[in-house]
Amino acid sequence: MNLSLLIVLPLFTAVIILFCKGFKQVRAVALAGSLAQLAAAGWLLMQYLNERNAGNKSVMLFEEKYNWFRNLHIDYHIGVDGISIAMILLTASVVVAGILVSWTMDKLSKEFFFLLVLLSMGAYGFFISLDLFTLFFFLEVAVIPKFLLIGIWGSGKKEYSAMKLALMLMGGSALVFIGLMGIYFQTGSFDLLQASQSHLPVEAQKFFFPFAFLGFGIFAALFPFHTWVPDGHASAPTAASMFLAGISMKLGGYGCLRVATFLMPDAAHQYAWIIILLATIAIIYGAFATMMQTDLKYINAYSSVSHCGFVILGIGMMNQTSINGAVLQMVSHGLMTALFFAAIGMIYSRTHTRMVAQLGGLLKVMPFISTLFVIAGLCSLGLPGFSGFIAEMTVFMGSWQNPDGWYRFATILSCASIVVTAVYILRAAGKTVMGPIPPEYNSLPDAAWNEKLAAIVLVAGIVLVGVAPFLLNQLITPGTENMMMQIGKAITQK
C-alpha cells in the first residue's frame, strides 16, 4: 500500500479542522480522521501479512524513495517492517482513544484537535521513515504540539512543565542531530538501510553512539534525563498525557533501537554496561519513587519511567529475545499507560482531584471507570492475560540469556521491581477505587459513551496482546532478527 497515506491522512484531517466551523464539527472531523488512520493502519497490517505470506523476504516493505534534496543526498524514503507496523498500530489506537477521551474539550477545541492530529502525524512519519533526515524532521515535528498542548490546556504549573519538556526534548534532539551528522559524514548518506550496510569505523561509533543514544534516551525517559516525564505528564491534559506516554516516549525507544543500536552496534556493545546500568537504575529508582507519590498522574508518570527502563534494558542486553521484549514492552506500555491516563482523566474530571488521599471507594459509584483503573494497574504490574506480563517476561528471559554475572544481577534487580510495582499499584488502587467512599462522591456519574469507547479500544489492544502474544511476536520477529544480524556481527567480532 502507499505508506505516504499515513502522513497524508493526518495532514489532511488537520487542514480540514482548520476550516471547520464550531466545536461539534471539529471533533467530528478529528474523530473521523483518527478512525481513518486506524483503518489505514489495520489495512497496512493486512497488506504486510499478505506480502510476508507471499514470501517477500525483503527487509523493508512498501518502500518509497524520492530524491528530496539531491545535492545533500537527502531522500524522502519510507518503508515498514514488523516493528514499525506494531508502533503504527499502537499510535493509531492511542490517537483514536485520545480524541474520544477529549470529546468534550470545548476550550479552543479547533487548536486542540489540530495539534493532536499534528502530533500523530509526527509519530507516523517518524515510524515509517527510513531516511535519517525525515526521521529527525518528524521527531521534531512532534515536539511543539506537546509544548502547546501542555501549556495551553494543561493544569497545575503547566507553563513550567511545558517549557521543561520542550527544552529537554529539544536537547535530546540536538544530541540526536550530532549523532546523525556523524553517521552522515561517516557513511555519506542519510539512508538508514544504506548506512546499516556500510559499517561505521568503530572509533567513530564510539564517539557518536553516546550522542544518538542519549538523545533518543531523553525521549524515552532514560535516567537521569527523565525529569520532564513526571511534570510533563502531570500537567498535561488527559489526551496529551496519553499521547506523551503512549506515543512520544516510544519515539525515543524506537530511535534508540532503530538508529543508535542498529547503526552503531559495536559501540552499543561496548557501552552496553552503561546502558544496562542506567536502565536498571531507572527501573528500580522509578519504582521506588512511584511508591512515594500521592498524585495519581505522578504515580503513573514515574511508573512510566520504570517501565520504559525495561525497554532500554531489553535493548542494552542485545539479544534476539531481549530486543523482542523491548519492542513488546513499547507496545504494551503505550497501550497500558494510555489507558491508565485515560482512567485518571475520567476520575479527575468527576472528582476534580487526583490526590490519592482524597479519593476512595469509587468502585461503588463508577464501576466501569474503576475497572479500567484496576485493569490498567494489573497490566502495569504484569498480570498474565495482559500485555505487560508478556513484555516484561520476554525482557527478563532475554536479559537472563546474557551470561555475564553483573547483567544477571541487573536482571534480578529488575525482576524485583515487579514486587515494588505491585506495592504501589495496589496502594493506589486500594485507596482510590476500594475502601470507604467519601460522601461527596456518592452521586458521580459513570463513564459516558465516548469514554467507554476509548477505553474499549485500548483494553482490546492490551488483552489481545496479553492473550495472543504470538501474533505480535510473529509480527515483530523478522524485524528484530534482521537487526540482530547487524548487532550479532558486532558482538561476535569482540
Added chain:
Amino acid sequence: MANYSYIPWIPLLPLICFVVLGIFGRKHIGNASGIIGTLSLAVSAVLSLIAADQYFFVDGKLNGVYQKITAFKYVWLEFAPNLSIDISIVLDPVSVMMLVVVTFVSLMVHLFSLGYMKGEERFATYYAFLSLFTFSMLGLVMAGNLFQVYMFWELVGVSSFLLIGYYFEKPSAVAASKKAFIVTRFADLGFLIGILIMAFYGKTLDISTLIQKLTAVQSAEYTGMATAGFLGVSVLTWGLTLVFVGGAGKSAMFPLHIWLPDAMEGPTPVSALIHAATMVVAGVYLVARLFPVYSIDAAALTVVTWTGAFSALLAAVIACTQTDIKRVLAYSTMSQIGYMMFALGVARQGGEEGLGYMASMFHLFTHAFFKSLLFLGAGAVIHMVHSNEMKDMGGLRKQMPVTHFAFLVGCMAIAGVPLLSGFFSKEEILLAAWHSNKLVYGVALFTAALTAFYMFRLYFSIFWNKDAQAHHADKHGEGTMSMKLPLIILSILAIGAGYIPFSHFITSDGSVLETHTDIVFSVAPVVLSLLAIALAASLYRKQNDKPDKIAKAFGGLYKAASRKFYMDELYLFITKKILFPFVGQPIAWIDRNIVDGLMNGLASATASVSAVIKGLQSGKVQAYALYFFGGVAALAVLFIYLWK
C-alpha cells in the same frame, strides 16, 4: 493416544462463564448468574470425573505405569527456539486428581454460595470471580510448562486478591487483599528467578522435557547445573529452592504465611475454596510436579522438609490460641500443608522411597474435602451468628444439627480419628517421616496431637460450651438447602475418601505402590489424638475457668502465640519503618531535588551568566567603539601570535 479432546472444555467453561458474567452479569443477568455459574461448573466437574475415569481405569496406564498424556499444546509465546511458553494440558495422576478436587470443591462452594451470598449487591461479580479462580486453578493444575504454571499462578493470585477484597468498602478487607497479593508476589519473585535459572540451564521450559534432561545424570544440562555454583551452592539447588520459595508463598509456609490468616476477610465460601482446598496447596503441587528433579537434589529437599515441619508446628501452636474461628481454621490449614510439604521433603523418587510423595498427595486429597467441609460449616455458623468470634457462639448444636454433624465429621477427620479419611493419609505421612527422619516424625506426632486439641477446642466452643442464647434463634435458621447439601456431600467424602486405594493411582513413579497400615505403628498417634480430644472436651465442653488458668500458666508463650509470634509486626516494621522512610522517600527526594535540581540548575546558571555579562551592553557608544577596537586587537593577537 485416546481422545481427550473434550478436556480443554473443563477450564474453558469457567472462563466463558467469567467473561459473560463479568461483562453482562451486573446489569443484565443479576441473580440468575449464580445458577449459570453453578451449572457451567457442574458440567466441567462431570467432565473431569469422566476424564479421571478414562485416565485411571481405561487408558492412563502403559504397561503398568501411568503415563503423562498431553491432551493439548500450543506454542503461545516463543522466546527463542525451543524456549517458549506453551499453553498445554497435561494429564498425569496428580493433575487428574487435582482436576477432580478443584472442580468438585469449587462446585460445592458455588452451590453453598447460592444461599450464603444471596442478596449481595455484587452477586454476579462474585460468581464471575469464582469462575475466574476456577479457570486459573484448572489451568495451573493441568499446566505442562513451567512458565504456564507461573502464569496461572499469578492468575490464581489475582483472583484470590479480588475475592478477598470482595467487600471492598471494608478497609480491613482491602488491606488483607493487598497483603495477600503483595506477600505472594514477593514469593513469586523467587519463583520467577528460579524459572529463569531452570530455563537457562535446562534449555527448556517444558516440565517433562526438563525432568528428562535433569534426571539423566550424565546429561550436559545436569552436569551444567550441578557443577555451576553461586555462593558455594550449586545452581540446581538455587533454582529448586527459589522455585520452592514461590510455592512456600502460595502455600503460606513460614515465614511467608502471614497473609493467610488475614485472607479470612473474604467471604467464607471463598476461604473454603481458595484458602483451604485448592490454591494454598498449589505450592505442594508445584513441588510434586517437579519432584523427580527435587529428588536428585537433597539440599533443596531438606529445605522443603524443615520449612514444612516448622510451619506445621508453628501454625498448630498459634491455632490453639486464636479466638476467631476462621483464623483457627486458617492456621490449621497452614499446619496441614506443612504436613504435605515435609512429606514430600522426606520422600525420594520411586518405590518405597516414594511413600512420602504418595502420602502427601493423599493428604492433599483428603484435606481438600474435610477442610472445605470445615470452612463451609464455619460459614454456616457465621451466617447465622454474624460473628467470627468464639465467644459469640456456643450451644449451637440444637439450632443447626446438620452443620453440627458435618463439623464434627470434619474435626474428627482432621484430628485423625481412625476410620475417617484424615486418619489414613496422616498415617502414611507419619510412616514416611518415621522411615526417613525420627526428629521430623516427632514434630509431626506432636503437631498431630495439637491439631486434635485445637480442632476440638473449636468444635466444643462453637457447639457446646454455653447454652444457646436468644439471638441465635435467627429467622433464616440453618440456611437454605443449597447450603446444607454441600455440607452433607462433603461429610460423606470426608469419611469415605480415605478408603480409596490411593497408592494404586498416584505414586512418585506412576507404578503401583503397595502400602500396608500396621496397627502397631498407628497406636501412638491415635492415642495421642484421643487424649488431646479428651483434654479439649474437659476444658471447653462446659464453661469454666480452666482455659484462662492454663493460658496464665503458659504466660509469655501463650501471649506470643496469640499475637502470632509478632510476625505481622515484624513485616510492618520492615516495610513501614525501613523501606518507605529509608529507601522510598530519599529516592523521591533525590529525584525532585538533585536530579531535577540539576536540570533546573542548568537553566538558572545560564540566566545568571547572562545577568553577569549584561554590563558589556553599557549603552555608551564610546565603550562600543572601544570594544570594537579591542575585538580587532584581540583577534590580531590571537591569529598573529598565538594560533599559527
Added chain:
Amino acid sequence: MNSVPISHILFVSTALFCIGMFGLFTRRNMITMLMSVELMLNSVNINFVAFNKYLYPGKLDGIFFTIFIITIAAAEAAVAIAIIINLYRSHQSIDVEDATEMKF
C-alpha cells in the same frame, strides 16, 4: 623630495590614526568625536597617497581612493551633524554620555 623615506610618512599617519581613535574614545562632545573620526580617515588618506607615490607610482588607484574617501567623509559628516542637531533638540545636550537610555 625623495629624501623623506616612506616610514616617516607612515609614522605620521599612524600617529594621526591613534590620536583620532584616542579622541573618539575619550571626548564627550559628539562634534569632537566626529572630528576625531575625520582625523582617522585622513590618516588613511595619507596611507593611500604614500603607498601610491612610493610603491606603485604607475597607477593612480590610491589617489582616486583618497578623493572618494574625502567625498564620503563629507557626506558622512553632513548626516552625522544633522542627526546630532536632531538629538540636541530632544536631549538639550550633545554630550554622548547623556544619550545612553538604551542599554543592557
Added chain:
Amino acid sequence: MVTDLLLLLKQELLVAVILFLLLFLKLGRDRSNESTLNLVNVLLFLNVAAGFLGAKDGELFSGMFHTNALITAEKNILNLAAWLISLQAYAWLRTHRHVIEFYLLLLGSLMGMFFMISSGNLLMFYLGLEMSTIPLAAVANFDLEKRQSSEAAMKMIISSAFSSALLLLGISFVYGISGSISFAEIGAGISTEPLHILAFLLLVSGFAFKISAVPFHLWTADVYEGAPVGVTAFLSVVSKGAVLFVFVSTLYTVFKPIAPLWYNVLFVLSLATIISGNLFALRQQNIKRFLAFSSIAQVGFILVGMSGSSQAGMASVIFFILVYVFSNLAAFGVVSVVSAVAGKESIDDYKGFYQTNPFLSWILTIALFSLAGVPPTAGFFGKFFLLMAGTAKGNYWLIAIAAVNMVVSFYYYLRIVKAIFMDQNETPVAAITVPVTVKFSLYLCTIGIILVGLISWIYDTIFSLSSGL
C-alpha cells in the same frame, strides 16, 4: 553595448528610476499618504518582478562592477525583502509626514547594497558600503521627535564611521601589500604574514560590524530598539543579508589563499556570536531588542555554515538568508503592526495576545518557530543545512556547541509563545484591525516560511548557482 549596460545594470537602474519617480512625486503636488504608499508598493512589486527577467552575466567599468546569476538572485532576494518591508511599513507610514523621504533614503541604501554586491574592487565595495550605511543612519532617526530614535541614529552613525575608518585602514594596508584594489588581483598577493593578517582582520571587522557579529555587534541592539520598526526590519534583514552575500563571496573567492586562517577566524567569531547573542536574548524585555539579539545569534549560525567553505556552505548561507527574510519579516511585521497601532513593544504586552488577536498570534508563533528552527517551517531546513555544511569540516565540537545553543535559543522563542498563548492577562492588547497590505505581506511571509523549506528545488537552484572554494 548600451543594451549590455542596461541589462547588466538592470536592477540598479530600476531602483534609480523609482527614486527619480519619487523625487518628482515629492516635487509635484502633495497627495495622500495612502495613494503614495500604494503606488510605491506597486512599483516595488514591479521591481521585484522585473528582477527575474533577462539576467545576464558580465562586467563593466573595467571590472569594477560585475554581475552573474548568483548576484542577480541575491539582489532579487533583497528586492523581495524591501518590498515586503514597505508593505508592512504601511501601518506606520500612513500617518507619517515624510513618506517619500523615507523611501528615497531606503531605496538609496538598497541601491548602495546592489553596487556593493556587484563590486569588483575595493573602491566600489567601499562606495557601496557607505552608500548603504549613511542613509540608514538617517532613516534610523525617522521618528524625529522620539528621543530613542535620534539616540539610535547617533550611535549608528558614529559606530559605522569608526568601523569604516578601520575598514579603510585595512584596505589601505591591502593596497600597500598588493598594489591593487581589484579583488581579482589582491587575492594573489595576500598571505599569512602578520601585516597581511592584520589587514585581513581589519577588513573582516568591517564586515563583522555590518552583520553585527560579536564583538562588533554592540550598536545593533540599541539601534534596533530605537529605530522605527520598519527600519529595524530593513537593518536586520536587508543590509545584513547584503553584507553577508559579499562576505561569503569575498571569503570564498578573494581570500581563498588564506582559507585555513579565515576558517579559524569564523570559528571564533561564530562561537562568540552564538553564545553571547543567546545569553543577551535570554533577558530582554523589549521585543525589538529581543529580536535584535536573536538575529545576532542567527548570524552566528550563518557563520558556522559559512565556515564549511564548500559549495554546500555558500548555498546554505544564501538559502538561510532567504528563509531568514521570510521568518524575520513575519515577526517584524506583527511587531510593527502592534507597535504602530497599539504602541506596545514590550514582551509583557504580548501576554494573552491570543485571546484578542489570534491571526497575528499564529503568524508571530510560526515566525518564531521558524527562527527557532522547528519543522516543518523553513527555518528548520535552513539551520539544518547550515550546521550540516559546518560539520563538513569535521569539527564536531563546534556543532555540538551550536546545537546546545539551539536549545537555549528555544527557550527565549518559546518564552514569547508562552506569553502569547499561556500567560493570563486582564488587559491584553486590544483587537487590532490589520491593514490589508500588511495582512498581504504577512500571508506572503507565512507561505514562504512553510514552502521554502519543503520545496527542494529552491535550495537546489541556489546550490547550483553557488560555488565552493
